[in-house]
Amino acid sequence: MRFNSLLGTTTAVALAVLALAGSFVDASPADARQNSAPSQARTLTPSGNSLQDFRALVNNAIQLVPKFGFIQLEGTEVTQESINQDQVERIVMRNRDGIIAREIELQYAKPSDKDHPIYAIITDYSDNEAATIGSTFFKFKYNQNTGIIQSYSLETPNGHAFVLATPSGNGLQSLMFHKMSGATGVSLGSAEAWDGKSTPVFTDPQA
Incomplete structure (x- = not known):
């Protein structure tokens, strides 16, 4: 079954991520200084x-500006559920025929910490779910002192x-925004x- 296969992949990746103890938070003094809010707000415009x-890099599946969120594919309905003892939140977008067009899995370090997903896997499928069009892997790192994304x-x-x-x-x-290239x-x-x-989940990218 395709979902079981994806869940197996998710679990394997989760073990690898969790093996890097504390990798999704950082309590270093430098990061603490970096995440202390300045007295004056500065609003920047995109370059x-x-x-x-x-948006092209992530296939318009996720947005960070003006606030974090996932993008709903046009013509789909969204359902959400928690699985794997609440360590995985699954967001599914199905077309009018009930076929999965996009699937998002958010992995949490443990069920007791549902405030900080450590990564997300976003997978797009062909019209009949027969093939994977592409998958995007997103890893989140937070400041340990503030809990805010870093x-x-x-x-x-x-x-x-990154x-x-x-x-x-x-x-x-x-x-x-830094491209590796x-x-x-x-x-x-x-x-x-x-x-x-x-x-x-937004129906359209926010302005």
Whole structure:
């Protein structure tokens, strides 16, 4: 069964991630300083086509600006459930025929910590679920002192990248988008600081 296969893959990846003890939080003094909010808020605008580049990289499946959320495919209905003793939250988007078009699995370190998913696997399927179009792997790293997101790492069929989130005041963060193939990061603009507690699904990318 395709879902059991995916769950097996998820479990295997989870074991590998959890083997890196504390990898999804960091209590180093440098990170604590980095995540202390400045007194003045700074609102940044995206650099050039950075938002379009990011959306293309993740196949328009997730957004970070102006706030974190997943993107619902047009013409689909969304269902959500918790599985694997509540360590996995599954978000499924089905078309009008009930066929799964996109599947998102959020993995938590333990059932008692449902505030901080450690990674997400986003999988898109062909019209009849017979084939996987592509999968995106998103890893989340939080600041241990604040519980706020510190960075995102992603692996997609279109390439690898990471996004650094730096506090800019008034509950906002400035996001810098770095492609692994490029030496210089570009600004995605300002976003609401995400604490991992909510995983909304938007019908359209937010402005």
